[in-house]
Amino acid sequence: MKDEPVSTDMSDPDADPDSPEPGEPALDSAVGAPRGDVTREWELFVREESGDPLTHAGSVSAPSAEIAREQAERLFGWTAETLWLCPADETRRFAADGVPLSERAEAGTPDRHGGEEA
Amino acid sequence: MISVSKLLCDLDAEGDGLRYDAAAESEKAQIRERKQRRPVVVWNCTKQCNLYCDHCYAAAETEPAPGEMTTAEGKQFLDELAAFGAPVVLFSGGEPLAREDLVELVAHASDAGLRPVLSTNGTLLTEERAAALREAGLKYVGVSVDGMPERNDAFRGQDGAFDRALAGIEASQSAGLKTGLRYTITRHNADDLEDVVDLLADRGVDRFCFYHLDYGGRGAEIRDVDLTPDERRAAVRRVCDLTREYHDAGHEIETLLVGNYADAGYLVEYARRELGEAMADRIRGYLLTNGGDPTGERIADVDYQGNVHLTQFWQGYSLGNVRDRPFGDIWTDESNPLLGALRDREAHLTGRCAGCQYQDICRGASRLRALSAGDDPFGPDPQCYLTPEERGVDGESGVPGAAD
Numbered sequence: 001m002k003d004e005p006v007s008t009d010m011s012d013p014d015a016d017p018d019s020p021e022p023g024e025p026a027l028d029s030a031v032g033a034p035r036g037d038v039t040r041e042w043e044l045f046v047r048e049e050s051g052d053p054l055t056h057a058g059s060v061s062a063p064s065a066e067i068a069r070e071q072a073e074r075l076f077g078w079t080a081e082t083l084w085l086c087p088a089d090e091t092r093r094f095a096a097d098g099v100p101l102s103e104r105a106e107a108g109t110p111d112r113h114g115g116e117e118a
Numbered sequence: 119m120i121s122v123s124k125l126l127c128d129l130d131a132e133g134d135g136l137r138y139d140a141a142a143e144s145e146k147a148q149i150r151e152r153k154q155r156r157p158v159v160v161w162n163c164t165k166q167c168n169l170y171c172d173h174c175y176a177a178a179e180t181e182p183a184p185g186e187m188t189t190a191e192g193k194q195f196l197d198e199l200a201a202f203g204a205p206v207v208l209f210s211g212g213e214p215l216a217r218e219d220l221v222e223l224v225a226h227a228s229d230a231g232l233r234p235v236l237s238t239n240g241t242l243l244t245e246e247r248a249a250a251l252r253e254a255g256l257k258y259v260g261v262s263v264d265g266m267p268e269r270n271d272a273f274r275g276q277d278g279a280f281d282r283a284l285a286g287i288e289a290s291q292s293a294g295l296k297t298g299l300r301y302t303i304t305r306h307n308a309d310d311l312e313d314v315v316d317l318l319a320d321r322g323v324d325r326f327c328f329y330h331l332d333y334g335g336r337g338a339e340i341r342d343v344d345l346t347p348d349e350r351r352a353a354v355r356r357v358c359d360l361t362r363e364y365h366d367a368g369h370e371i372e373t374l375l376v377g378n379y380a381d382a383g384y385l386v387e388y389a390r391r392e393l394g395e396a397m398a399d400r401i402r403g404y405l406l407t408n409g410g411d412p413t414g415e416r417i418a419d420v421d422y423q424g425n426v427h428l429t430q431f432w433q434g435y436s437l438g439n440v441r442d443r444p445f446g447d448i449w450t451d452e453s454n455p456l457l458g459a460l461r462d463r464e465a466h467l468t469g470r471c472a473g474c475q476y477q478d479i480c481r482g483a484s485r486l487r488a489l490s491a492g493d494d495p496f497g498p499d500p501q502c503y504l505t506p507e508e509r510g511v512d513g514e515s516g517v518p519g520a521a522d
Contacts, residue, residue: 041425041436048455057454058437059425074493075435078466079455093442101187101424101441105194 041088042068046080059088119327120381120408122358122373125401126389127365156203157418157449160237160430163192163223164212165422169239170275173264173302175335175431176212176421185423187441189219193226195420195440200230202446204418207232210430212422215242221250228255236260237300240286241279248286248293259290260327262300263314265307273306284321291322298325298372304343308353315360315371324371328357330378330501333490334431341490347503354381354503358388377431379411379483380502383476387508402479410481414460418449428460432486456495460485469498475510 039061046057057076062068065085072083162176165183187195199207207227214220215238227234236251240261248259264273267280274280290297299318303311315326331337331344345353354375361373375381382405390398409416412429419427425436426448437457438448452458459466463482471482482488483499491500506512 039434046455055453056438057456058435060436061434071434074489075456075495078494078496079459095442098443101191101194104198104444105188105190 039063040068042072043086043088043091044072044076045082045084045086046076047082048079049081052081054082054084060085120375120379120385120405122375122385123361123365123371125385125404126358126361126393127370156205157412157416158206158208159199159204159445160208160210160417160419161195162210162212162419162421162430163187163214163220164217166216167211167213167239168216168241168276169213169279171239171262171264171336172273172275172340173304173331173337175332175337176210176433177335183422187422187424189222191424191441192219192223195424195445196223196227196230196232198440198444198446200227200232202444202449204445205233206235208235208237210237213239213242215247221247221254224251224256225254233257237262238286239274239279240283240290241276243286243289245289245292248289248295252293252295256295258296258298260298260300260325261287261290262302263318264302264304265310266313266317269307269310287318287321287323296325297323298327299323300327300329302329302331303345303350303353304331304340305345305349306343308345308349311353311356312360319364319369319371325374326371327374327376328353329376330381330484332377332429332431332484333487334429334433337431338490344501347501350378350501351384351503354384355388358385358392377484378499378501379480380476380499380504382408382410382479383474383504383508386476386479387504405479408479410479411483411485413485414457418445420445428457429486431484459496463496466496468494468496470502470509470511471498473509473511474504476504476508 040063041059041061042065043059044057045054047054060068060071060075062071065087068085069083072085073080076083164186165176167174196207209220209224214236217223224234224236234254234256235258236256237260240259240263243259243261251259261283263280263283264270265280270280270283271277287297287299299314301307301311301314311328318326330350331340333341357373357375361371364371386398386402386405389401413432414428417429419430419432420440421427421433421436424440426438426440426445427433427436437454438451440448452461463485464477467477467482471477471480474480482496483502485495485499487499487501488497489495492498
């Protein structure tokens with residue numbers, strides 16, 4: 001963890017990035033910044049054929065699960081066999097191998113804009 | 119983006135190299151060939167705006183939004199854009215001048231090898247800030263004005279916005295920045311178009327970008343003021359005529375049409391009627407090089423929270439977030455079936471687009487409008503105003519009136 005602020009859901013003990021399970025890779029937490037403020041964001045997963053893996057295919061903005069489903073169907077109904085939607089604010093995102101932007105950014109750079117605290 | 123002045127009057131301008139491969143014949147700085155494969159990236163670096171415009175695709179608010187990318191994140195993001203080979207970063211918003219660190223970010227983009235340009239409502243652009251932006255390496259300022267004072271101010275939600283935008287334009291010009299106009303054409307302001315061009319051309323503005331309304335953000339809520347096909351046809355024809363009239367009078371203005379590649383087909387037809395077959399063929403060749411609608415290919419958008427979008431207007435769907443992965447990794451990940459299909463859309467377009475003779479220079483125009491109007495990302499764009507004859511299709515009904 002660097003000095004970057006994290007969203008409140010990352011304080012959930014179930015997702016505490018500082019307490020990885022023994023043998024698990026060290027997980028970073030700084031990918032937990034908010035995704036959508038006015039409208040809720042929904043992570044979208046698509047399976048095109050039954051033998052295919054379920055693949056992350058971005059996210060949609062929608063105020064409810066039903067509207068998110070409608071939007072996902074409009075975007076991927078032409079190809080998807082299965083659609084999964086997960087509220088982004090209920091989804092724990094960890095970077096085990098990749099490094100999130102906040103930590104790719106130059107460490108110690110004075111932040112004159114405030115970020116999440118702005 | 120289609121340069122009407124380039125196509126009809128053979129003007130040259132910075133940026134045309136990106137659109138028409140004009141680098142070899144231009145004396146002005148051009149974007150290099152090798153970078154044309156990468157998208158121009160719009161960065162909505164803040165959602166905050168001091169105005170509240172009816173048509174704002176970013177649904178900007180007057181209060182700060184949470185989760186805005188920090189200065190350090192912004193710089194790293196710009197470095198990653200430069201490493202990916204993005205030729206241009208367009209700082210947009212919200213109102214980008216609401217960010218206190220804008221000059222710092224522009225300088226960082228310029229130092230990284232990106233061409234930084236700015237889209238602003240102009241009302242916060244002082245001479246001091248414009249000078250600092252120029253010093254930082256800013257190459258161009260586009261100021262949004264959507265009509266003469268009364269209509270503009272009503273549209274933008276603030277009395278005096280027109281006068282303050284003009285003051286911003288003057289500040290930008292005084293700092294030596296190339297400055298242009300951004301104008302979204304609707305039924306509210308189509309009648310003001312010519313007066314605004316005349317007013318600003320007199321003040322030394324020589325670049326006019328006319329946007330068709332796209333159905334994103336608050337723009338989706340004002341479809342009732344979008345132009346009818348006949349009105350759109352008349353407006354585009356007026357832009358063409360106006361460009362040639364200025365050119366013939368010795369006052370060369372640069373005019374561009376943005377957001378509806380049915381314009382490409384219309385321009386070829388216009389040239390055939392007004393300028394002859396040879397010119398029409400030449401224009402079609404330019405437009406073929408241009409490549410038609412750029413969604414998901416030559417234009418990309420990253421919002422203030424780092425979400426990557428297919429265009430700046432399509433904020434309701436995100437491919438991924440640069441806080442998770444570098445932009446280039448997201449943009450080249452065609453495991454996303456929508457992204458892959460948009461890049462191979464000729465195989466997917468349906469309806470009137472499927473058999474159109476101008477499909478190669480239009481590519482179905484706005485996929486967002488198609489989705490908004492017909493629930494199908496590969497259906498026809500409701501803003502198409504070409505006649506069946508122009509599209510090379512006989513016996514189809516429900517189309518605009520007689521061609522002109």
